[in-house]
Amino acid sequence: MNYSLSPLGDQAIVITVSNEINEEAQTKVRLLSQLLDDQQPDWMVEYIPAFTTVTIFYNPVVLSGNKKLPYEQVKENIAELMTSVKTEGAGNPRTVEIPVCYGGDFGPDLEFVAEHNNITPEEVIRLHKSGNYSVYMIGFAPGFPFIGGMSEKIAAPRRDSPRLEIPERTVGIAGKQTGVYPIETPGGWQLIGRTPKRLFTPEADIPSLLQAGDKIIFKEISESEYYNWKEPHEDEDS
Amino acid sequence: MKIVKDGLLTTIQDLGRTGYQKYGVIASGSMDTFAHRMANILVGNKENEAVVEVTLLGPVIEFEENTIISVCGGNLSPAIDQKPIGMWKPILVKKGAKLSFGKPKSGCRAYIAIAGGMDIPIIMESRSTYMRANIGGFKGRALKTDDTINLRKTFSFEAGEQNYSEMDWGIANDIIPNYSSRPEISLIKGPQYDWFNRESQQALFSTPFKVSSQSDRMGFRMEGESLSLKESQELISEAVAFGSIQVPNNGKPIILLADRQTTGGYPKIGQVASIDLPVLCQMKPGEQLTFNPITLEDAQRMWLKQEHSIQLLKRSVSLKMKEELI
Secondary structure, three states: OOOEEEEOOOOEEEEEOOOOOOHHHHHHHHHHHHHHHHHOOOOEEEEEEOOOEEEEEEOOOOOOOOOOOHHHHHHHHHHHHHOOOOOOOOOOOOEEEEEEEEOHHHOOOHHHHHHHOOOOHHHHHHHHHOOOEEEEEEOOOOOOEEEEOOOHHHOEOOOOOOEEEEOOOEEEEEEOEEEEEOOOEEEOOEEEEEOOOOOEOOOOOOOEOOOOOOEEEEEEOOHHHHHHOOOHHHHHHO | OEEEEOOOEEEEEOOOOOOOHHHOOOOOOOOOHHHHHHHHHHOOOOOOOOEEEEEOOOOEEEOOOOEEEEEEEEEOOOEEOOEEOOOOOOEEEOOOOEEEOOOOOEEEEEEEEEOOOEOOOOEOOEOOOEHHHOEOOEOOEOOOOOOEOOEOOOOOOOOOOOOEEEOOOOOOOOOOOOOOOOOEEEEEEOOOHHHEOHHHHHHHHHOOEEEOOOOOOOEEEEEOOOOOEOOOOOOOOEEOOOOEEEOOOOOOOEEEOOOOOOEEOOOEEEEEOHHHHHHHHOOOOOOEEEEEEOOHHHHHHHHHHHHHHHHHHHHHHHHHHHHHOO
């Protein structure tokens, strides 16, 4: 696996496996994450996978046994680790459906995305529903999925200044990516709709509904469907 | 212990929710990790034990059992039963004693450690409060008036006149950080430093930046020279760290702190050296800082040196504790 290493401050190192977002980069990140989960090196505090990178947070004290700088030592340790990373076996992806009520108060930037791309808001919705999506990474906020595979015809830049509060479960667009804010948080994405589905459950063993690699289908629902929507397990109970 | 009166923002924090950032769960944890660790060491706790983080205007806390506490971090004029108490030292506190705070004299966050720790549930391997998601700490929120927290350990002391007694030893002054209201903060170049134009690179290290009022545990939004890229470029979102300085398109840098998100899509011009994070985190809105360049090498050397002295200090504190307290 080709990769490069660079520092993020004095206690983290970034492993970059690709210069662009694609399926191959995502698979490499997953394989590397699996390796780190299996090996749990004692100098590693934790790691954060992203689209094209895996960042490892390390403990400089554990790496300071010899005269070398901890950063030099961690580079050597990672080079050693990389020799045992697998090249296949990432498994079959799941498909998860996410209902979305587009526009209105739920999607205040739908018009902006339409104007930016010289198309109608209806066309933005149609294109957003019809992407061939997969989750490239979870990050930024608990359970927040960065979803790749969106049509470039509805791409839109981030806002110049992030909003201070975005309501939970809001669906947004930034560049060629789409995603969903699982909890209320500040953020700079263009907002186009909202889902009634919970993406983050802290009580669960794995708190995030989605994982890197999942296939996603966005299904349009009306406002009344939004308000009457129930989590699948709630249906079973009632 | 009982919260008789809540403060501005009083939360339970340990050293963070490690290991869940890969699910997008933020780390949280104490802002001033140095004061946090010292507070715990002084009462014989593990460094990671949960403490009470007090912000600017402190709470009033009544202890309903005998215990040992220490108060470290920013000087918010702590007092017991209206009498000023010393910081950075163990204090024997008797049942009925009331800890309160007054005028902020330096810094803005104080840390109260309690010997044996508090009875706070562990969620995702941490006791830290993550308020935005209502997770962890005390019911997922800041402490409020009339909240009662059980202590995991209590002590029996001899009856005496005073409701408390201070030990005559504590952390030496030369180890306590200088919580300046105009600090110089060491900064390592960030991963996208080279993306910024020369004027912005120079402004970063030669002009002051002010902590804006839109600042909290998640991050400090800074006001100062506008920072801009050589040419428009979109970053592929990647991990951020405690102290990462990201610059949105409006040119105003944001320093990411304890409640930071796990990843970010704005270019990072710098990374605050770990050794200077405690002083940074004690700054109040309206105060100014300047950034000094530091190499990764020097930042790591200084960190190792500090960790070494903390280990020595830990050993001597534990000897003292054995002699005098336990």
